[in-house]
Amino acid sequence: MMRDINIFKLILFIVTALVFSFIIILALNMQGVVVSVTSIFIIAIGSILLASVMYFINFLIDRKFLKKINDTIDRISKGSLTAETIDIEGAAAISIKKSLDNFINFLGETLKKIEFSVLDINGNANTLAMFSENISQRIEEERDNIAKITESMSELSSIADSIKEYASAAKELSKVNREKIIQSTESIKNLIQSMNEISTASTAINEVANFIADVADETNLLALNASIEASRAGAEGAGFSIVASEIRNLAENSSSAIKKITDTVERLIKSVTKGVNFSNEAQTALNDIIEGIKDTASKIEEIDSKITTQTDVTKSIHDEIEDVNTLVIQNSELLIEMLGSIQNLSQQSDILKQIAAQFEKEQSEDISSHIYGVNDPSKSDAPKEELSSPDLSNITDITLK
The missing domain is CATH 1.10.287.950 (Methyl-accepting chemotaxis protein)
Known part of the structure; x- marks a missing residue:
């Protein structure tokens, strides 16, 4: 269940990055700037990489936070109310x-x-x-x-x-x-x-x-x-x-x-x-x-x-x-x-x-x-x-x- 949620979050980050790249290209075209295919590809790849890095950072933070929460609840269940x-x-x-x-x-x-x-x-x-x-x-x-x-x-x-x-x-x-x-x-x-x-x-x-x-x-x-x-x-x-x-x-x-x-x-x-x-x-x-x-x-x-x-x-x-x-x-x-x-x-x-x-x-x-x-x-x-x-x-x- 947790794995499915992480995959869904990764896809959501990538889609968001692609949508954000499409909006940038559309804005440039509206301003009369001609964007080549290579530039579009570079912007798309950069957006995907940026989304992946953001997802990985978010994953590490969530994992560390959830691990500490899990450790805390486990210690409470064992009768100890002390935790990191x-x-x-x-x-x-x-x-x-x-x-x-x-x-x-x-x-x-x-x-x-x-x-x-x-x-x-x-x-x-x-x-x-x-x-x-x-x-x-x-x-x-x-x-x-x-x-x-x-x-x-x-x-x-x-x-x-x-x-x-x-x-x-x-x-x-x-x-x-x-x-x-x-x-x-x-x-x-x-x-x-x-x-x-x-x-x-x-x-x-x-x-x-x-x-x-x-x-x-x-x-x-x-x-x-x-x-x-x-x-x-x-x-x-x-x-x-x-x-x-x-x-x-x-x-x-x-x-x-x-x-x-x-x-x-x-x-x-x-x-x-x-x-x-x-x-x-x-x-x-x-x-x-x-x-x-x-x-x-x-x-x-x-x-x-x-x-x-x-x-x-x-x-x-x-x-x-x-x-x-x-x-x-x-x-x-x-x-x-x-x-x-x-x-x-x-x-x-x-x-x-x-x-x-x-x-x-x-x-x-x-x-x-x-x-x-x-x-x-x-x-x-x-x-x-x-x-x-x-x-x-x-x-x-x-x-x-």
Whole structure:
């Protein structure tokens, strides 16, 4: 593109020179001066040579001027606002100088805004870092609390499982005891029935004994009468008297034995009666125990049901606490990553702040003086030392990150 412009400028210079030569020849003819062909050729060749020399001089000036402008812009793009001085000549150069002044002023204002933004970013980053550290500490405390709660819930779940096992064992034991008590009740019923039968038999024996006692009394009475009759008979009734005496003794012994039997039977009846009463009381107590066992079994079943529900709820809470703990760990990791990002942002902000400060330092040394040499022409040929700064591509990479 630049080459085409230079060729166009060369052609324009030559055409201008030829037109200027034609005007000179025409003016001479109008004044009556005869111009030969050789003179016309010499004038044309001279005009072309003059146009070529003028173009070459203009090309060198433009090239030198544009090279300095290009070097200046390149150094500005690399972060340095120092450059060789450029003499200002011509309307185009003045226009370029004005455009560069506007660009540098705009760049300075932009750098000030960047510096203020960097300060705000640093302040916000520090605040976010402080908040993140506080939140991280609180999350660590919450993690400790959740760990303690989880441990307590595990112990509670273990205790609930143990209680459930004990309740199941108590329920089973209550069932076994209930069956044994029912069996004991049946045995007591059978015992009462046997005692009642013994009492009935004892009553029958007592009746028989009373009957035998009555017979013995009558026999004793008859023996007494026989003895009396034998004594009346004298010697002839002596044998009969002896028999009557023996019968009387036998009747008395029978009466004595019957009396002992009767006494024994009466004591047996009393004992059986007491046993029956005690058995009835025991049966009543066993019935009460059975009712108590039924009530206890019902309550044990209710406790077992509630413990089962509590165990399920405890396990559910434990699972939810585990989920919360997992979320807390994830949030803690995210906060750590965010804190690292904030620190990275703070470092990048410091880099941008240094870059902006460097640009401002360069601008404060009167940029126009360094670029165009307006204030101190003596320094126009001495290029200043270029400050070290990162390339704008690096700045762009940091900003994008």
